[in-house]
Amino acid sequence: MQRNKLYSVIKMVTAGAVMGSLAACGGGSDGGNGNAGSTGGSVGPVSGFGSVYVNGTHFGVNGASYTGNDGVERYSQLEKGMIVKVAGSWGADGEGEASSIYYDDTLRGPVETMSWNAEAKAGVITIAGLDVAVNSRTVFKGATPKQLVDSVTGASAEDYRVRISGYRLADGSFQATFVGAKEIGSGWVGEWHKVEVEGVVSNLGTQIFEINGLKVDFQTAVFDDGAEEDLKEGVVVEVEGKLENGKLIASEIEFEDDLFDNNDDVEISGAVTVAYDPDSKQFHLNGFAIQVDEETDLDDDITVDRLTEGAEIKVEGEYRNGIIVAEEIEMRDGDAELSGFIESKEQGGEVLMVSGVRVTLTDSTLIEDEVTEDAQESVVMRNDDLESLNVGEYIEIEGRETTENGGGLIAFYIERDDDDELELEGKISSLTQNTVTVMGLELQMVSDSEGSLTNLKEGEEVEIEFKNVSGEYHIVKIQADD
Numbered sequence: 374m375q376r377n378k379l380y381s382v383i384k385m386v387t388a389g390a391v392m393g394s395l396a397a398c399g400g401g402s403d404g405g406n407g408n409a410g411s412t413g414g415s416v417g418p419v420s421g422f423g424s425v426y427v428n429g430t431h432f433g434v435n436g437a438s439y440t441g442n443d444g445v446e447r448y449s450q451l452e453k454g455m456i457v458k459v460a461g462s463w464g465a466d467g468e469g470e471a472s473s474i475y476y477d478d479t480l481r482g483p484v485e486t487m488s489w490n491a492e493a494k495a496g497v498i499t500i501a502g503l504d505v506a507v508n509s510r511t512v513f514k515g516a517t518p519k520q521l522v523d524s525v526t527g528a529s530a531e532d533y534r535v536r537i538s539g540y541r542l543a544d545g546s547f548q549a550t551f552v553g554a555k556e557i558g559s560g561w562v563g564e565w566h567k568v569e570v571e572g573v574v575s576n577l578g579t580q581i582f583e584i585n586g587l588k589v590d591f592q593t594a595v596f597d598d599g600a601e602e603d604l605k606e607g608v609v610v611e612v613e614g615k616l617e618n619g620k621l622i623a624s625e626i627e628f629e630d631d632l633f634d635n636n637d638d639v640e641i642s643g644a645v646t647v648a649y650d651p652d653s654k655q656f657h658l659n660g661f662a663i664q665v666d667e668e669t670d671l672d673d674d675i676t677v678d679r680l681t682e683g684a685e686i687k688v689e690g691e692y693r694n695g696i697i698v699a700e701e702i703e704m705r706d707g708d709a710e711l712s713g714f715i716e717s718k719e720q721g722g723e724v725l726m727v728s729g730v731r732v733t734l735t736d737s738t739l740i741e742d743e744v745t746e747d748a749q750e751s752v753v754m755r756n757d758d759l760e761s762l763n764v765g766e767y768i769e770i771e772g773r774e775t776t777e778n779g780g781g782l783i784a785f786y787i788e789r790d791d792d793d794e795l796e797l798e799g800k801i802s803s804l805t806q807n808t809v810t811v812m813g814l815e816l817q818m819v820s821d822s823e824g825s826l827t828n829l830k831e832g833e834e835v836e837i838e839f840k841n842v843s844g845e846y847h848i849v850k851i852q853a854d855d
Contacts, residue, residue, distance in 0.1 A: 780813020
């Protein structure tokens with residue numbers, strides 16, 4: 374653990390949600406400063422490489438310094454999904470220049486329990502008694518969710534330790550954006566030996582306190598950036614140590630530091646942890662109070678009543694005396710899903726036609742790597758990501774519907790699968806007696822279609838299974854989305 378660490382920004386009161394020789398990043402200086410009009414810190418999950426993509430900004434890294442902790446100290450050790458802090462400058466053109474990049478694990482330790490619903494693609498990992506939610510957007514490296522489940526249910530002989538990057542929620546649980554696994558006994562060294570947790574101090578007693586029910590013994594702990602007298606109820610700390618009989622024996626304790634300097638420009642993404650309060654005109658994101666005023670630009674036609682707990686957003690603003698004054702708020706909460714086959718690629722792979730739906734990729738789109746079970750030996754460049762999406766390949770997409778270019782889907786997350794069923798979930802944009810249009814795709818009711826259009830209306834969310842019949846898309850089954 375170190376001072377000025379990323380932990381300070383992701384302490385989350387959310388769901389949530391970076392290091393050696395960066396000259397190697399992307400094989401050269403493909404970053405560029407663009408029209409860098411902002412200077413400060415950008416905090417969020419890595420969505421791509423060449424150099425580093427964070428919060429939709431492509432940061433060049435020539436000349437950047439890398440600081441890190443927990444064994445991640447060079448560029449080649451970064452993974453998609455890891456939440457990083459990029460200090461630097463960026464512009465409205467999506468180009469920026471990093472002066473430093475920092476990563477720190479949120480949690481680390483042995484897997485105690487693991488659940489996973491393969492159909493819903495959601496589950497929970499428990500580490501040191503702390504629950505961590507995982508879902509379709511969580512990047513897994515080193516082991517699949519099934520392998521982790523098998524390891525704790527006895528279906529396999531493997532035992533794993535995991536490192537997690539993510540956000541701490543208001544109830545003390547976590548939402549993971551990245552889960553890296555290493556099999557115990559497979560040569561793991563260094564920080565993998567240590568258990569790391571974070572949270573709010575409670576039930577403080579003589580040389581012991583609790584973090585969300587986990588007892589922490591700090592008799593022999595070193596206080597990294599403070600002293601024992603600074604340990605108080607309600608303080609947020611990060612603790613490293615070892616587990617003994619269900620108790621964490623702390624070797625090091627670190628207190629929260631301010632991550633940003635006053636008047637810093639800030640980019641930050643994650644999930645809302647405290648909903649918008651119309652009286653104070655504030656909500657909380659990643660542990661920070663976000664101030665909304667009359668000059669705040671609300672993108673995507675959103676209103677403040679959508680800033681509810683759990684909503685995924687990106688905020689750009691200015692850090693003033695411990696508060697981020699929002700200049701722009703952008704929704705990152707997906708409202709539509711599509712599963713189908715890539716029919717064509719345009720604009721270098723940035724636009725896909727997927728089973729009749731136009732899908733637009735952005736610099737924030739997370740494309741899951743083809744190889745997910747093994748940790749990568751080197752990073753996969755953004756261009757390689759785009760080239761790896763092949764015509765004829767089946768993919769699943771989460772994103773947001775758009776009315777531009779005749780309608781379609783802006784992709785937040787793309788995952789490969791070996792299925793063959795065409796499915797979508799979205800809002801009806803137009804409706805006739807025999808057709809329904811969703812995401813710009815017109816689908817036809819035919820004689821063997823299951824369901825009815827009779828009680829549906831424009832703007833209603835529906836789930837549709839469909840098929841491609843000689844270039845026409847026929848409804849197999851349609852129903853209102855509950």
